[in-house]
Amino acid sequence: MDEVCPGTAGKEIRLVTHVLSAFPLFANLGFFFAGVMAGPGGRDRLVMQYLNNLRIAYASFRIASEEDRELLAYVRQCAGDRA
Known part of the structure; x- marks a missing residue:
């Protein structure tokens, strides 16, 4: 990742960790994993369904x-x- 976007690898890891830590909160509200959507600039998005x-x-x-x-x-x- 650093070769493509210098200095962003740590940010991406923190973002993934943040999203994964929020997953149980949304699951407790009735949302469930529905997929991953490709985003602009290679920034994929977690998709949850309710x-x-x-x-x-x-x-x-x-x-x-x-x-x-x-x-x-x-x-x-x-x-x-x-x-």
């Missing part, structure tokens, strides 16, 4: 792979399985 008591018809989903099944199980678990 379903806000949304009822999901899980049975209507068409699951194409085992990975999709695992992802859906994760969402159901995070949402408290509100079907």
Whole structure:
């Protein structure tokens, strides 16, 4: 990192540590990990999702792979399985 952006490596590590330390706070509020989004200048962003008591018809989903099944199980678990 220092070769590309001199002097920024420490800042990036502190930012990652800060985001990771905030993750449990948001998780306790009902948010869950939804992905990582590419940002400008190579600064990726953590994406969290909040379903806000949304009822999901899980049975209507068409699951194409085992990975999709695992992802859906994760969402159901995070949402408290509100079907």
